[in-house]
Amino acid sequence: AALPRGLNDARGLWVAVRVQRAEFQGYAERRVGNAVVAPFIKRSHLFTIDFTWRVATEEEVRLLTDINIVPHVGGGN
Numbered sequence: 001a002a003l004p005r006g007l008n009d010a011r012g013l014w015v016a017v018r019v020q021r022a023e024f025q026g027y028a029e030r031r032v033g034n035a036v037v038a039p040f041i042k043r044s045h046l047f048t049i050d051f052t053w054r055v056a057t058e059e060e061v062r063l064l065t066d067i068n069i070v071p072h073v074g075g076g077n
Helices: none
Strands: 006-008 014-027 043-052
């Protein structure tokens, strides 16, 4: 309930946010093997979140910026 319904990304495009599933589990187990321990007690929370957005513009990203081909000259194959 505390998550926003969505927000604008760096380009001003809307990104929708929706929680698909929420699981709340009990307190942590106080046993390790046969020994009883005193762990920090806290409840576990698991949220599965779905982000939906759209691509509005094409952007060219140059992955190879410099190519240097050195031919092999000499005897052999």
